[in-house]
Amino acid sequence: MQKKKTAPFLSLLLCCTLLLTALAGCAASSPVAQSQATESFEPPESANQASDRDSILPSGAEPPDIETGLIPEQVLEGETGTIHYSYYLPENYDPQKNYPLMMVMPGYDMMWFGEESSGSNLSWDGFLCWTKLPEEMIVVSAQLTDWHETSARQAIELTEYFIDHFSVDQARVYAAGYSAGGETMSQAVSMCPDLYAAYLHGASQWDGDYAPIAENGVAVYIFMAEHDEYYGSERAWDAYNSLRDAYIEAGWSEEQISEVLQIQTPDDEWFAQRGITGNYHGGGNAVFGEKDVLNWVLSHSKESDIF
Known part of the structure; x- marks a missing residue:
């Protein structure tokens, strides 16, 4: 149991x-x-x-690759408004190096008039000539909407943008302007002369001040056809003489002035040798094919030009 x-x-x-x-x-x-x-x-x-x-x-995300070569039709929404521009970075661009920066502004026919005008400055010699030089440099060309104070301030803002975002040698920032672009850049350079080491003023009138140029040691090369139909070479000589007076007032000697101030007003024969027999104002673009002039501009820097 x-x-x-x-x-x-x-x-x-x-x-x-x-x-x-x-x-x-x-x-x-x-x-x-x-x-x-x-x-x-x-x-x-x-x-x-x-x-x-x-x-x-x-x-x-991986860090983006830096695009080099010609980068066309860009837009910067800046404090001064919308800025349309294109730029060139050397093929071997290295962010660890510093490069000269050239800011070049075209004439009236290549300014911004809407989407139909976008990129009209891309084949301009005044833009491309700097990209073909042996020295590697950053080149920027904007299509602005006027040639007065607004455009000058936009040119300055675009210059500062590239200084802030690219590897720029700040002692070697340059400017060049043709016709309406020259009116713009003569103002921009005189408004912010501490930015620019040298300026090429091509076939244009000078709309900026003179004293700031001399006080900051900005080198200037003035080019105008002797028989320029639009401005006349007298305006080029007026600008030259006014700049020379400003340099003298700032204490520069004649020898020192000759190193930072040049003028060229070629006659008709000079243009004929280059296949130009009329429209000498438009022919003023020939200055961008003169390597001696381009290299003169690039030979200056902020450190070397202040006496």
Whole structure:
């Protein structure tokens, strides 16, 4: 009789043991248990490196490649308004180096008149000539909407934008302007003469001040056809004489002035030798094919020109 009572008790004990074992197995496979198990998991070294990189770059993005060569039809929404421009970066552009910067503004026919005019300055010699020189440099050409104070301030803002965002040698920032672009840049250079080391004033009238140019040692090369139909060479000589007087007033000697101030007013024969026999104002673009003039501009820097 005793054996019959013991058998059910053993069976019950065995069932309880099996039930507890099953419940423990379920707990081990539950999400909570899995979470607790992974808290002490050490990821491989490569995973840690990826995590560190993602904390620096947004969304794990790789740094963008720098586009070089001719970059056309860009837009800068600046404090002075919308600025349309194109620029050139040397093919071997290296952010660890510093490059000369040339800001060049075209004449009226290549300014901004709406989308139909976009990029009309891209084949202009006044833009491209600087990109073909042996020395690597950054070249910028804007299509502005006027040739007064607004355009001058936009030219300055665009210059500062490139200084801030590209590897620019700040002692070698240059400007060039043709016709309406020259009216703009003569103002810009005189408004911020501390920015520019030298300026090429091509077939244009001088609309800026003179004293700031001399006081800051900005070198100026003036070019105008003797028989320029639009401005006349008298305006070029007026600008030259006024700048010379300003340099004298600032204490420069005649020898020093000759190193930072030049004028060229070629006659008709000079243009004929270059295949230009009429429209001498438009022919003023020939200055951008004169490497001696271009290299004269680039020979100046802020450190070397202040006496």
